[in-house]
Amino acid sequence: MNLEQQFQDKIDQEIKIEPRDWMPEEYRQMNIRQIAQHAHSEIVGMLPEGNWITRAPSLRRKVALLAKVQDEGGHGLYLYSAAETLGASRDDLIELLHQGKAKYSSIFNYPALTWADIGAIGWLVDGAAIMNQVSLTRTSYGPYARAMVRICKEESFHQRQGYEILLTLCRGSQDQIDMAQDSLNRWWWPALMMFGPSDGESTHTEKSMNWKLKRKKNDELRQHFIDVTVPQAEFLGLKVPDPLLKWNEEREHYDFGPIDWEEFRQVVAGNGPCNKKRLQDRIQAHEEGAWVRDAAMAHAEKRSKRKEDALTNRVA
Amino acid sequence: MDRKDAIVKYALQMGDHALVTGQRLSEWCGHGPVLEQDIAITNIALDHVGQTRSWYQFAAELEGKGRTEDDLAYMRTEPEYRNVLLLEQPNTDWAHTIVRQFLYDVFNYYLHENLAHSPEEGIAAIARKSLKEITYHLRYSSEWMIRLGDGTELSRQKMQTALDNLWMFSGELTQMTPLEEFLATLGIAPDLAAIKPLYDEKVDEIIGEATLKKPGTTFMQSGGKLGRHTEYMGFILAEMQSLQRQLPGLKW
Numbered sequence: 001m002n003l004e005q006q007f008q009d010k011i012d013q014e015i016k017i018e019p020r021d022w023m024p025e026e027y028r029q030m031n032i033r034q035i036a037q038h039a040h041s042e043i044v045g046m047l048p049e050g051n052w053i054t055r056a057p058s059l060r061r062k063v064a065l066l067a068k069v070q071d072e073g074g075h076g077l078y079l080y081s082a083a084e085t086l087g088a089s090r091d092d093l094i095e096l097l098h099q100g101k102a103k104y105s106s107i108f109n110y111p112a113l114t115w116a117d118i119g120a121i122g123w124l125v126d127g128a129a130i131m132n133q134v135s136l137t138r139t140s141y142g143p144y145a146r147a148m149v150r151i152c153k154e155e156s157f158h159q160r161q162g163y164e165i166l167l168t169l170c171r172g173s174q175d176q177i178d179m180a181q182d183s184l185n186r187w188w189w190p191a192l193m194m195f196g197p198s199d200g201e202s203t204h205t206e207k208s209m210n211w212k213l214k215r216k217k218n219d220e221l222r223q224h225f226i227d228v229t230v231p232q233a234e235f236l237g238l239k240v241p242d243p244l245l246k247w248n249e250e251r252e253h254y255d256f257g258p259i260d261w262e263e264f265r266q267v268v269a270g271n272g273p274c275n276k277k278r279l280q281d282r283i284q285a286h287e288e289g290a291w292v293r294d295a296a297m298a299h300a301e302k303r304s305k306r307k308e309d310a311l312t313n314r315v316a
Numbered sequence: 317m318d319r320k321d322a323i324v325k326y327a328l329q330m331g332d333h334a335l336v337t338g339q340r341l342s343e344w345c346g347h348g349p350v351l352e353q354d355i356a357i358t359n360i361a362l363d364h365v366g367q368t369r370s371w372y373q374f375a376a377e378l379e380g381k382g383r384t385e386d387d388l389a390y391m392r393t394e395p396e397y398r399n400v401l402l403l404e405q406p407n408t409d410w411a412h413t414i415v416r417q418f419l420y421d422v423f424n425y426y427l428h429e430n431l432a433h434s435p436e437e438g439i440a441a442i443a444r445k446s447l448k449e450i451t452y453h454l455r456y457s458s459e460w461m462i463r464l465g466d467g468t469e470l471s472r473q474k475m476q477t478a479l480d481n482l483w484m485f486s487g488e489l490t491q492m493t494p495l496e497e498f499l500a501t502l503g504i505a506p507d508l509a510a511i512k513p514l515y516d517e518k519v520d521e522i523i524g525e526a527t528l529k530k531p532g533t534t535f536m537q538s539g540g541k542l543g544r545h546t547e548y549m550g551f552i553l554a555e556m557q558s559l560q561r562q563l564p565g566l567k568w
Binding site: 043046047050053054055057058059060061062063066067069070073074076077080115168169171172173175176281284285288289290291292293294295296298299302 | 345350355358359389466467555
């Protein structure tokens with residue numbers, strides 16, 4: 001068996017690929033791309049929610065939101081580390097993001113306009129992310145799969161928290177109920193788009209499936225998300241903004257209306273409401289932090305040199 | 317002034333310090349100079365808001381007028397807030413943030429060390445619980461003082477500027493108000509005159525290690541603990557309280 005066959009054999013037997021194993025260059029690159037995209041999504045995803053920390057309407061909510069956004073930073077950190085096991089450097093990956101050459105989840109190009117959006121992001125956006133990520137806990141690359149296990153646990157906590165925010169609003173005043181409905185209206189379709197284009201149109205699906213980088217198809221995940229989420233919306237007393245949404249007895253799934261893929265393509269292409277702002281915020285933070293990173297490095301060098309000198313003096 | 321009333325006011329003041337600093341630090345979330353520090357500073361913000369809740373809950377319960385922690389945070393006006401002026405100063409940049417936190421953390425550490433032994437058990441319990449977090453805050457800001465002071469030429473300049481700008485707000489920390497004097501005579505809270513030498517010594521030590529220059533004697537600003545704030549305070553509250561003021565009396 002040649003290397004490539006051995007590699008495929010391992011994958012077929014559900015043995016995880018580890019950093020020091022031989023792997024096809026394309027597999028390496030596809031993993032780096034996907035993990036980096038995921039890491040960037042965590043970091044950019046801090047921005048829309050971070051926007052509400054200073055305005056959270058109760059101290060309990062403020063604490064929960066701070067902790068949540070902090071978790072996302074943590075996820076970014078271990079995903080960048082997972083990418084580094086494949087030989088990528090965090091600095092290079094971030095540079096690609098800033099140049100607009102690397103993607104992040106398009107959902108974060110939508111604005112968080114009201115407090116209810118913090119609920120909707122947790123419930124729908126984290127909910128959709130979990131669908132995808134649960135299937136990725138079984139992805140073939142070991143470090144990524146293990147990172148996913150940890151991330152999924154925290155994400156499902158976030159999702160419950162988001163849902164609970166909306167539940168509180170939906171059991172509150174008419175103003176609060178309206179706020180929740182408006183938020184569902186704005187986030188529903190973008191959340192469905194998070195699973196990506198239909199599998200026929202997605203370019204990477206086939207190879208990804210063979211290499212078990214991806215375990216489930218986009219349409220399959222999307223359908224599952226809808227089936228799980230619609231009853232939750234009903235429990236809230238909110239109306240899903242899709243006139244064609246209907247339970248199909250025969251399929252035992254919900255039928256749903258057409259997704260506006262033109263909107264999706266536009267947002268991915270950079271024309272969403274917040275693309276420019278999100279990237280500008282990241283670039284600004286990075287540039288304004290440059291002197292801090294440089295100084296930390298310079299100080300660490302001074303310290304180790306002082307230590308070295310002290311040792312040399314002692315020996316002499 | 318009666319004892320209970322004084323303790324309530326003091327707990328509110330402690331909560332106000334924590335909330336305003338937590339609020340300022342949380343502005344960094346998602347914008348830190350490097351991911352690890354973004355997470356660290358958010359964690360510190362989290363500690364402060366957590367401590368706020370302990371102080372406000374204690375104050376609300378002791379006061380016994382049916383107010384909640386959120387009433388105290390969201391329904392009081394600027395002059396009712398009694399945090400020191402230092403903490404409401406804007407983040408500006410990482411240097412100003414670190415210097416502001418450092419000048420506060422040193423004081424906060426010695427204050428809590430003392431309050432942990434207060435005969436008023438409610439105060440002592442919160443102080444003991446917070447002390448571990450505050451010890452870490454002090455270590456964090458001290459390390460960054462040294463790292464950036466003794467880093468590059470640019471970082472040293474930025475830190476010196478921040479120190480020069482914020483120094484005039486450091487005096488208020490150890491300046492006694494009538495409330496604090498009253499509680500000191502009861503032995504419930506410390507005589508800040510006793511904390512001042514410890515404060516000065518620690519500040520001098522770290523400024524020295526950071527190769528920075530301690531600013532000369534300036535006229536110290538004060539008033540925060542009496543409810544007279546800087547121009548920044550109105551904006552902090554306007555932002556923080558916006559939703560509660562828009563739609564008051566609801567559950568969130």
